[in-house]
Amino acid sequence: AQKVTQAQTEISVVEKEDVTLDCVYETRDTTYYLFWYKQPPSGELVFLIRRNSFDEQNEISGRYSWNFQKSTSSFNFTITASQVVDSAVYFCALKISGSARQLTFGSGTQLTVLP
Amino acid sequence: DTGVSQDPRHKITKRGQNVTFRCDPISEHNRLYWYRQTLGQGPEFLTYFQNEAQLEKSRLLSDRFSAERPKGSFSTLEIQRTEQGDSAMYLCASSLAGAVEQFFGPGTRLTVL
Numbered sequence: 001a002q003k004v005t006q007a008q009t010e011i012s013v014v015e016k017e018d019v020t021l022d023c024v025y026e027t028r029d030t031t032y033y034l035f036w037y038k039q040p041p042s043g044e045l046v047f048l049i050r051r052n053s054f055d056e057q058n059e060i061s062g063r064y065s066w067n068f069q070k071s072t073s074s075f076n077f078t079i080t081a082s083q084v085v086d087s088a089v090y091f092c093a094l095k096i097s098g099s100a101r102q103l104t105f106g107s108g109t110q111l112t113v114l115p
Numbered sequence: 116d117t118g119v120s121q122d123p124r125h126k127i128t129k130r131g132q133n134v135t136f137r138c139d140p141i142s143e144h145n146r147l148y149w150y151r152q153t154l155g156q157g158p159e160f161l162t163y164f165q166n167e168a169q170l171e172k173s174r175l176l177s178d179r180f181s182a183e184r185p186k187g188s189f190s191t192l193e194i195q196r197t198e199q200g201d202s203a204m205y206l207c208a209s210s211l212a213g214a215v216e217q218f219f220g221p222g223t224r225l226t227v228l
Contacts, residue, residue, distance in 0.1 A: 004157075033215050043204060045158070045219035091157050095215060101171065102148060103217060105157030 002027045004094050006106035013082050014114050020078045021109050023092030029053075031097035034068065034075040039108070040088040051075060082113045117141060119220035121207050127226045128197055135193045136223045140209030147190050148217060149182055151175065152204040161205075164190060165212070197227045 003026040013019045025034065036048040049061065051068050058067050067076045079086055089110050093103040120139045128134050140147050145166050150158035161180070163171040166187035176182075179197075184190040194201055204224050208217040 035216070037219075042221065043224070044221040045206065045208075047216055047218060050216060093157070101146065101163050102160035102173075103150075103158070105159070107155070107157050 002029075002032075002094050002096060002104040004092050004104055004106035006092055006109050008109045009107070010110045010112070012112045012114060015084055016081050018078060018080050019082050019111065019113075020076055021090050021092075021111070023075045023077065023106060025073050025075060025092070025094045027094060027096055029096040029098070033095045033097070035093040035095070035103065036066070036075075036077045037091045037093060037105075038088045039091060045091070049077070079111075082111075084113050084115055087111060087113045119207055119209050119218055121205075121220040121223050123223055124221060125224045125226075127228065129228050130199060131196055133193065133195045134197055134225065135191055136205055136207075136225075137189060137191050138207030138220060139189045140207070141218060143211065144209035144218075145187065145212050146210045146217075147184055148208040148210075149190070149192050150206040150208065152206055152222070153202075158206050161192075194225075197225075199227050201225060202227045 005024045032053045034051045038046045056068050063080045065078045089108045091108045092106045095103050122137045147164045149161040152158040160173050161176050162182050164184040167184050179195045182192045204222045206219055206222045208219045210217045
């Protein structure tokens with residue numbers, strides 16, 4: 001079975017600070033996909049980034065960057081120069097390849113960016 | 116707006132009543148998913164359709180729950196004889212066949228009194 005753990009339940013930062021959200025996952029599958037979604041107060045889950053298990057290259061996209069390390073089963077997400085509009089709940093999710101189509105989500109991290 | 120839409124956005128009902136939610140996926144997406152999200156938790160998978168065929172159901176989907184996608188377009192999720200434990204946000208997502216990303220709708224928040 002798959003499992004995603006987000007140990008940080010709440011994080012508060014002051015605007016313009018960098019913040020890293022942690023995610024640890026468990027799966028026996030060798031091919032899988034990892035995601036980060038954002039859920040603002042309106043409730044809609046917004047897709048942010050995806051990573052494939054066979055590509056550990058870390059990337060930067062605007063103010064977002066991620067650090068994928070298979071050796072520690074971690075997929076951490078960093079927001080640089082945080083803004084008040086970044087305040088939301090952030091979910092890490094896992095999808096294995098093959099017949100299973102569903103996403104397995106962590107319990108989320110509430111990020112509050114203070115002005 | 117061409118995203119996933121859900122109706123209603125909020126539903127308050129009394130215990131024992133039946134409720135039905137609707138999801139309209141992104142038009143060209145043939146895969147549709149239902150998830151349930153309780154307060155302080157991440158979404159949990161309920162069921163999945165490819166076109167009109169319901170291919171997977173979670174153990175969370177009790178006999179009181181039924182989902183349909185009759186023409187492979189919109190889907191409905193019905194809960195019969197609602198219980199207070201059914202109070203949650205019900206999220207719908209869609210994707211293209213072969214694609215990995217799922218795109219979510221705004222959800223229907225159900226409150227059972």
